[in-house]
Amino acid sequence: MRIDVDALKCIGCMACEMACGYHRDDAFALLASCIVVYRAREKKDYFGVVVKEEESLMIARPEGLEIRRIGVAEEASDSGPKKEADASAKPMLLREPCDLCSDMKYGPMCVKICPVNAISLLEGGE
Amino acid sequence: MLIVDLETGETSEDGLDDDLVSQKIGGAGITSSLYETYKDRDPIILGAGLLTGTLFPASALSVISARSPRAGYLTHSPFTLKAGMELKYTGFDYVVILGKSEKPVFLWLHDGVADIQDASGLWGKDVWNTTDLLRKSMGDDLIQTLVIGPAGEDGSDLAQVCVNYWSSGDCWGFGKVFGEKNLKAVALRGMGLLEISDPEEFVDQCFEILEAIKGSAIEGKRGVEDILTAMGESDAREWLSPVVHRHSACYNTPYPTNTFIYLNEDPTTLTEPAEPEPGFMITDIGAVLALKKMGFSAVDAGHILRACARRGMDPVPVAEIIGKSGQKDPKTIEQSLVGLQGSVAVPDGANFSSWVPQQPMFGDFGLSGEGSFKDWWMRRQAVAYIFGIHPIFANMSPELSEEVILEMANKGTGLGLSQETLDQVIADVCSF
Numbered sequence: 338m339r340i341d342v343d344a345l346k347c348i349g350c351m352a353c354e355m356a357c358g359y360h361r362d363d364a365f366a367l368l369a370s371c372i373v374v375y376r377a378r379e380k381k382d383y384f385g386v387v388v389k390e391e392e393s394l395m396i397a398r399p400e401g402l403e404i405r406r407i408g409v410a411e412e413a414s415d416s417g418p419k420k421e422a423d424a425s426a427k428p429m430l431l432r433e434p435c436d437l438c439s440d441m442k443y444g445p446m447c448v449k450i451c452p453v454n455a456i457s458l459l460e461g462g463e
Numbered sequence: 464m465l466i467v468d469l470e471t472g473e474t475s476e477d478g479l480d481d482d483l484v485s486q487k488i489g490g491a492g493i494t495s496s497l498y499e500t501y502k503d504r505d506p507i508i509l510g511a512g513l514l515t516g517t518l519f520p521a522s523a524l525s526v527i528s529a530r531s532p533r534a535g536y537l538t539h540s541p542f543t544l545k546a547g548m549e550l551k552y553t554g555f556d557y558v559v560i561l562g563k564s565e566k567p568v569f570l571w572l573h574d575g576v577a578d579i580q581d582a583s584g585l586w587g588k589d590v591w592n593t594t595d596l597l598r599k600s601m602g603d604d605l606i607q608t609l610v611i612g613p614a615g616e617d618g619s620d621l622a623q624v625c626v627n628y629w630s631s632g633d634c635w636g637f638g639k640v641f642g643e644k645n646l647k648a649v650a651l652r653g654m655g656l657l658e659i660s661d662p663e664e665f666v667d668q669c670f671e672i673l674e675a676i677k678g679s680a681i682e683g684k685r686g687v688e689d690i691l692t693a694m695g696e697s698d699a700r701e702w703l704s705p706v707v708h709r710h711s712a713c714y715n716t717p718y719p720t721n722t723f724i725y726l727n728e729d730p731t732t733l734t735e736p737a738e739p740e741p742g743f744m745i746t747d748i749g750a751v752l753a754l755k756k757m758g759f760s761a762v763d764a765g766h767i768l769r770a771c772a773r774r775g776m777d778p779v780p781v782a783e784i785i786g787k788s789g790q791k792d793p794k795t796i797e798q799s800l801v802g803l804q805g806s807v808a809v810p811d812g813a814n815f816s817s818w819v820p821q822q823p824m825f826g827d828f829g830l831s832g833e834g835s836f837k838d839w840w841m842r843r844q845a846v847a848y849i850f851g852i853h854p855i856f857a858n859m860s861p862e863l864s865e866e867v868i869l870e871m872a873n874k875g876t877g878l879g880l881s882q883e884t885l886d887q888v889i890a891d892v893c894s895f
Contacts, residue, residue, distance in 0.1 A: 338721070345733075348685075348710060348711050348712040348719040349711045349712060349719075350711075350713070350715055350716055350717075351545065351714055351715065351716045354516070355517075355715065357520060359518065362656060363662060364657055364658045364662070364800065365516060365517050365518065365656070365657040366656040366657065367590070368654045368656075376545075376605065377604035377605065377606070378604075378735060380591070380740050381736055381738075381740075381741060382708050382711070382723035382725075382741070382744065383735045383736070384709075384711070390553065398733075398734075399709070399734075400733040400734045428653065449670055450518065450669075450673065452520070452676070452677060452716075452718075453717075454677075
C-alpha cells in the first residue's frame with residue numbers, strides 16, 4: 338500500500354503536512370512531515386505534493402506523477418550520466434519515510450485530513 | 464510576546480501571561496488590550512489567534528491591529544495565506560512594534576529570533592521585487608512577508624500591507640502606517656512546535672468537524688467564481704473561467720478562496736511555465752467584483768489588480784477612483800497609479816476589514832434576512848479574529864459554531880474559557 342496524490346485536486350492548504358507532523362511529533366509542527374506541499378513557485382502558481390517513501394520521492398506534479406529515487410534528479414541513460422537532485426530536495430533526506438501512520442487509529446492522517454479528497458491510499462500493485 | 468522599538472532599534476521578549484489569555488483569549492482580543500497598554504507609542508501589533516496554526520479547520524488567520532489613518536481609531540486587518548500561521552511558528556504569538564525608525568528597516572522574525580535589519584536596499588522597490596529580494600537574500604523561498612510598496616513609502620492613504628505578492632485584507636491603510644514608521648516589511652519563517660493540552664481529543668474532534676464541513680454546502684464549490692456567484696453575480700464563472708489556472712487555499716482552510724488567473728500564459732498549462740510572472744492570484748473579492756461591474760474583462764481586471772499589488776495599493780478604493788474617472792485602458796490606469804491619492808470612506812463604527820463579504824455564503828446560519836446580517840457579520844468576524852479562523856470561511860461554515868470553537872479552544876489550552884468570557888471579549892473588541 339502507498340499514498341497517492343491527485344495534484345490537480347490539491348488546493349495547497351498544507352493540512353496534510355501538519356497532520357503528518359502531528360503524527361511524528363505528537364504536537365503541531367511541520368519539520369518532521371514526510372508529506373510536503375511543494376510551494377516554492379508561488380508567482381507561477383505551480384504547486385504539488387512530495388511524499389518521502391523508503392527509497393524514493395513520490396512527486397505529485399500538476400502534470401502527472403513522478404517517482405524519483407532519492408538523491409537522483411535524472412536516471413542515467415544513453416544520453417549521459419545521472420544528475421544530482423536540486424539542493425531544495427535535500428531536506429527531504431532528513432525526514433523519515435512514510436509509514437502510513439501504522440500506529441495511528443485514524444490510518445494515514447494525510448488521507449483523513451485532506452478537505453478535497455486529493456489524497457488516497459492505494460493497495461499494493463496499483 | 465515580542466516588543467520591537469524602532470526608535471532605539473532594540474527588541475525584548477515577554478512571556479505570554481496565562482491570565483491575559485484567560486481574560487482576552489487571543490488574536491484581536493489580546494491585540495486590543497496591548498494597544499491600550501502601548502497606545503502612546505502609536506503601535507502596530509501583529510497577533511495570532513488562539514487556534515491559529517493548529518489542525519482546527521481554517522485556522523489560518525493572524526491580525527494586524529493599529530490605529531487606522533482612514534478611520535482614526537483602532538482597527539484590525541486579517542492576514543492569511545500561509546503568513547498567518549507562519550507568525551505563530553516563528554515563536555512570537557504577539558509582536559508589538561513601537562515608534563518610528565530613523566532609516567528604512569525590515570523586521571525579520573525566525574525561530575524565536577527577532578532582528579531589525581537595514582532596508583535601504585529595499586526602499587523604493589515594489590512589493591514583488593521586495594519579496595523576491597528578501598527570499599533570495601535569506602535563501603528561502605518559503606519566507607512569508609508583510610510588505611509595503613511605493614504607495615506606503617509615499618504616505619498614500621490608498622497604501623496597503625501586502626502578503627508576499629498579493630493583496631491582503633488590509634482595508635485600513637496600514638500600508639501608510641508602516642511607511643510612516645520606515646518599516647518596509649516584516650519577514651516571517653518558523654519551524655516551531657505547538658503543544659496541545661489534550662491532543663488526542665483535540666485531533667479527534669478536528670476530524671469530526673472536518674467531516675461535517677466536507678458534507679456541507681461548500682462541497683464541490685471552489686474559488687472566487689463560486690463566491691461571486693453566491694453574491695449574485697450569475698455570470699461570474701463565464702467571465703472568469705477562461706483565464707483561471709488553479710484555485711488555492713490559505714493554511715488548513717477547506718475552501719480555496721484564492722483564484723490564480725493567467726494573463727500572459729495559457730491557463731490550461733499544467734507544467735511549470737517558463738514565464739516567471741504569468742498572472743495574478745485574486746485574493747480580494749470586493750476588488751474583482753468592482754472591476755467586473757465596471758465592465759472590465761477578466762484579463763484587464765487581472766492586470767489592474769496586479770499593478771495595485773505591485774505598488775502596494777488597496778485595490779478597492781483604486782477601483783472606485785477608476786470608476787469615477789471613466790478610464791478603461793489598463794495600461795493608462797497602471798501609469799496613473801503612480802502618486803495616486805484619494806480619500807476612503809469608512810462605515811461608522813467599523814473595526815473589521817471589509818475584505819470579507821458582508822453576508823453568509825453557501826451555509827445556512829438561520830438568519831432571517833439582510834437586516835440581520837450586519838450584527839451577525841460583526842460578531843462572526845470578532846470570533847474569527849479572536850480565535851484565528853479564516854474570516855471568509857467563517858462566513859461559509861455554520862459548522863464552526865461558537866460552542867464548537869470554545870470547546871476546541873479549551874481542549875487545546877486547558878484554560879476553561881467560558882461563553883461569558885467570550886461575550887465580554889467580543890464586546891470589548893467591537894467597542895473600540
